[in-house]
Amino acid sequence: MALKDKRKFTTKWKNHSFIQALKHATDGIRTVYKDERNFRFDCWAGLLVVIAGFLLHVTNNEWRSLLLAVFLVLANEAWNTVIENIVDLVCGTKHQLPAKKAKDIAAAAVLLSSFYAIFTAAMILLPKIWHLFF
Numbered sequence: 001m002a003l004k005d006k007r008k009f010t011t012k013w014k015n016h017s018f019i020q021a022l023k024h025a026t027d028g029i030r031t032v033y034k035d036e037r038n039f040r041f042d043c044w045a046g047l048l049v050v051i052a053g054f055l056l057h058v059t060n061n062e063w064r065s066l067l068l069a070v071f072l073v074l075a076n077e078a079w080n081t082v083i084e085n086i087v088d089l090v091c092g093t094k095h096q097l098p099a100k101k102a103k104d105i106a107a108a109a110v111l112l113s114s115f116y117a118i119f120t121a122a123m124i125l126l127p128k129i130w131h132l133f134f
């Protein structure tokens with residue numbers, strides 16, 4: 001590809017303003033929400049944690065830990081979807097060991113952050129729930 005054509009090609013897809021970049025990012029959130037059942041589940045679970053946080057009057061530091069856990073899972077779920085799409089783009093329906101490894105490891109990242117989120121939410125919320133009843 002000639003340099004002139006290459007420049008034309010790369011600028012064609014370039015974001016030309018912050019608003020345009022933001023719109024594409026929100027398109028990404030909409031896409032992952034629409035396409036990925038697990039992402040939808042994580043969003044609703046995150047919302048429940050936030051509601052519980054308000055009801056149980058968590059402290060600022062506890063908010064920081066809870067929100068970090070929620071957004072870590074959502075971000076990893078988004079990256080997992082990125083990996084799946086790239087692998088599918090490259091391999092199509094062909095069965096390949098590196099494709100399996102890439103997808104399995106991306107899913108492992110989600111699982112690890114989910115363990116962290118469950119552990120964090122349990123550590124912060126369970127004692128407060130216990131206190132409420134006993």
Ligand SMILES: Nc1ncnc2c1ncn2[C@@H]1O[C@H](COP(=O)(O)OP(=O)(O)OP(=O)(O)O)[C@@H](O)[C@H]1O
Pocket residue numbers: 036038080084091092093094095096097099100103104107
């Ligand atoms: N091209 C491939 N070659 C070999 N194994 C693959 C390939 N594509 C998928 N797999 C295997 O099948 C599993 C499921 O792949 P798939 O693309 O359906 O992801 P997924 O289950 O939709 O992920 P998620 O549940 O996060 O949406 C992968 O984790 C991987 O082990």
